[in-house]
Amino acid sequence: MTTEHVRRTPAPPEGTYLGMPKFATNAKVQLGDNQLRKNLRNATGTIRAKRVARVAEVPEWEELRLAGEAIKNRTLRHLDAYLVQLEESLTRAGAKVHWARDAAEANAIVVSLVKAKGVDEVVKVKSMATQEIELNEALEEAGIAAWETDLAELIVQLGHDRPSHILVPAIHRNRSEVREIFLREMKLYGTPAPDNLTDDPTVLAAAARTHLREKFLRAKVAVSGANFAVAETGTLVVVESEGNGRMCLTLPETLISVVGIEKVVPTLADLEVFMRLLPRSSTGERMNPYTSMWTGATPGDGPQDVHVVLIDNGRTRVLADPEGRPALRCIPCSACLNICPVYERVGGHAYGSVYPGPIGAVLTPQLRGTSSEIDKSLPFASTLCGACFEVCPVRIPIPDMLVHLRHQVADKKRHHPGVEQTAIAAAGWVLADRSHFELAQRAAALAGRLLPGRSHLGPLPWPASPWTDARDLPVPPSESFRAWWQRTRGETA
Amino acid sequence: MNARDEILNRVRSALADVVQPDPTLDVAxxxxxxxxxxxPDVLERFVEMTLDYKALVRRVPATEVPDAVADLLVAAGVGSAVLPAGLDATWRAAIVAAGIAVHEDEPQLSRRELNAIDAVVTASAVSIAETGTIVLDHAPDQGRRALTLVPDTHLxxxxxxxxxxxxxxAVGRLAAVVAEGNPLTWISGPSATSDIELTRVEGVHGPRTLLVVLAD
Incomplete structure (x- = not known):
């Protein structure tokens, strides 16, 4: 991008995900934000309660989870065959299929399709895949404005912000913040917010309707993702609530759908399982307000120029590790985020990825590798409590996978010992031999006697600082239990 | 190597541990x-669940559908409606008789023309009691997808x-029409969002009023 480039859409925040510090550092910053923690606690608590109520209505819930797991396993273990079948079905139905090895290739395909239409703006349905490849910025650099149309994504985009949750991306914003963003930004990019805008969610939603209606009525190109892609028929599925998805999928002349290769399901009948699992797990509803299914181009109805971009972008790397492969079963529902005690406290931004929470902690390091600070810290962003597995509609064993990834990160580190490894090596020496142990105890007792009258040590200098900054370390006792026993009982242990 | 072949090759080498070539034998x-x-009662459940989404439901004998359609539109303050070409002639006559301005989609109305029309009236394909969901398969009595999307009231x-x-x-009943290439729209109550502080707001971009007539 040149310095003369005038942006067409609100600039996102500075910096990239990959340059972010490790999870613990980000978490500390987020934990300092009381408003954020309050918003998160309310939001996750509300969705958790709704989910529990809706799941309890289905007696065969466990049977459904097992079916979801099995269908996805079958698909992933024969993904090549199902992808070829999907391509044939889509082509037969009049869609043009494109393949992209990585984000740059996917973005280049979308940019050239939009440019071929001779337009300089697109409307977008909320899509994890297009966030992952950072399509909006690629379009912006090509002089094309990409407008997010989901209400929460609109709040994030107009707020020069990043999403913090898969399902409710503006979970970290409260109503008065949303009002301020709409008043300040809408007028810069289209129909302004009314002057008498209040912070009532109904009024704010109505402002979004008015602001976006003009864009829907003139849009020639839309970009979407897909929740499912049916190999048998070439049918794509988008699950949504507001109707912005239907607007994008129906009104423009050209529709470009960016779909991860793991989104394929074998048959239309398989949707009977996923369309029961997803809404109850996700928003805690029996069914989401709107689901659109389309099969290529339908003469006389909706876009006649239909494209599907199938993206890899690290997915085949995940597929290659049989222990990591289950992460690709994910049907982004966000139940694992809402149940996670870590996510509830730190929010989505600390995870440094468009995939936050427990699923992000297993998916991101596999998609991107574990070379950056943030990526190698993600497998540790969990207490391993196991709640994420219990709520997962496709039974992804997230805790087991976190341990598997921790092993990978630890193995990589073995050749460059740090403080932790040095401390463990020292402990190994102490515990290996009784005389070493007694020597260490005598040294500790001496330290205890040098600090009379104190019960705890304050913060210690490095290398002990990472431990003592957040914890009180008791002063070592002036006499060990073994020494006391020997002194009072007078026997040799 | 082109992207397609390279991705398929990557997938195949990633799956070197899979030896059974038949997916159905490999994973049961x-x-x-x-x-x-x-x-206990499918129709009762459908009414109950649809009401739960704050849609308005009127259950009438089949012979009273035309009157119910006209009454509900008038009560909702609808002045104009677009009607798909295949809509039941008796419903159409009742709507005209109620003084509502009727628009046809032949030739296709532009998006802005649709945006100026109050309501749309359609039939439907399949409905799901347990979830209160109405599925459109966009047959001639329902019209193309834009008709049931842009006007603010859908009956x-x-x-x-x-x-x-x-x-x-429902998925079983819809398989044939999907195989023919028809799009589907699944509707469960009016358009809604919970994006601001998880407060549910009925009505964003899709029709903000959903009126349902259940014909016994």
Whole structure:
């Protein structure tokens, strides 16, 4: 991008995900934000309660989870065959299929399709895949404005912000913040917010309707993702609530759908399982307000120029590790985020990825590798409590996978010992031999006697600082239990 | 190598541990497809669940559908409506008789023309009792997708024999029409969002008013 480039859409925040510090550092910053923690606690608590109520209505819930797991396993273990079948079905139905090895290739395909239409703006349905490849910025650099149309994504985009949750991306914003963003930004990019805008969610939603209606009525190109892609028929599925998805999928002349290769399901009948699992797990509803299914181009109805971009972008790397492969079963529902005690406290931004929470902690390091600070810290962003597995509609064993990834990160580190490894090596020496142990105890007792009258040590200098900054370390006792026993009982242990 | 072949090659080498070439033999799916969900009264459940989404439901004998359609439109303050070409002639006559300005989609109305029309009236394909969902398959009595999207009020007529217990039965009934290439729209209540502080707001971009007539 040149310095003369005038942006067409609100600039996102500075910096990239990959340059972010490790999870613990980000978490500390987020934990300092009381408003954020309050918003998160309310939001996750509300969705958790709704989910529990809706799941309890289905007696065969466990049977459904097992079916979801099995269908996805079958698909992933024969993904090549199902992808070829999907391509044939889509082509037969009049869609043009494109393949992209990585984000740059996917973005280049979308940019050239939009440019071929001779337009300089697109409307977008909320899509994890297009966030992952950072399509909006690629379009912006090509002089094309990409407008997010989901209400929460609109709040994030107009707020020069990043999403913090898969399902409710503006979970970290409260109503008065949303009002301020709409008043300040809408007028810069289209129909302004009314002057008498209040912070009532109904009024704010109505402002979004008015602001976006003009864009829907003139849009020639839309970009979407897909929740499912049916190999048998070439049918794509988008699950949504507001109707912005239907607007994008129906009104423009050209529709470009960016779909991860793991989104394929074998048959239309398989949707009977996923369309029961997803809404109850996700928003805690029996069914989401709107689901659109389309099969290529339908003469006389909706876009006649239909494209599907199938993206890899690290997915085949995940597929290659049989222990990591289950992460690709994910049907982004966000139940694992809402149940996670870590996510509830730190929010989505600390995870440094468009995939936050427990699923992000297993998916991101596999998609991107574990070379950056943030990526190698993600497998540790969990207490391993196991709640994420219990709520997962496709039974992804997230805790087991976190341990598997921790092993990978630890193995990589073995050749460059740090403080932790040095401390463990020292402990190994102490515990290996009784005389070493007694020597260490005598040294500790001496330290205890040098600090009379104190019960705890304050913060210690490095290398002990990472431990003592957040914890009180008791002063070592002036006499060990073994020494006391020997002194009072007078026997040799 | 082109991207397609390279991705397929990557997938194949990633799956070197899979030896059984037949997916159905390799992974068993212990699920019986297309089963009904047991419930005391399918139609009662459908009404209850649809009301739960804050849609308005009127249950009438089949012969009274035309009057119910006209009454509900008038009560909702509708002045104009677009009607798909295949809509039941008796419903159409009742709507005209109620003094509502009727628009046809032949030739196709522009998006801005549709945006100026108050309501749309359609039939439907299948409905799901357990979830309160109405599925459109966009046959001639429902029209193309834009008709049921841009106007702010959607009145939809559901026949009793179109209501099934749950999602599996519905997917089974819809398979043939999907194979023919028809799009589907699944509607569960009016458009809604919970994006601001998880406060549910009925009505964002899709029709903000959903009126349902269930014809027994």
């Amino acid at each position: 799916v212990g699920w019986t497809y297309g089963r009904a969900t047991a419930m 939809v007529v559901v026949r009793a024999d179109q209501v099934v217990s749950d999602v599996p039965e």
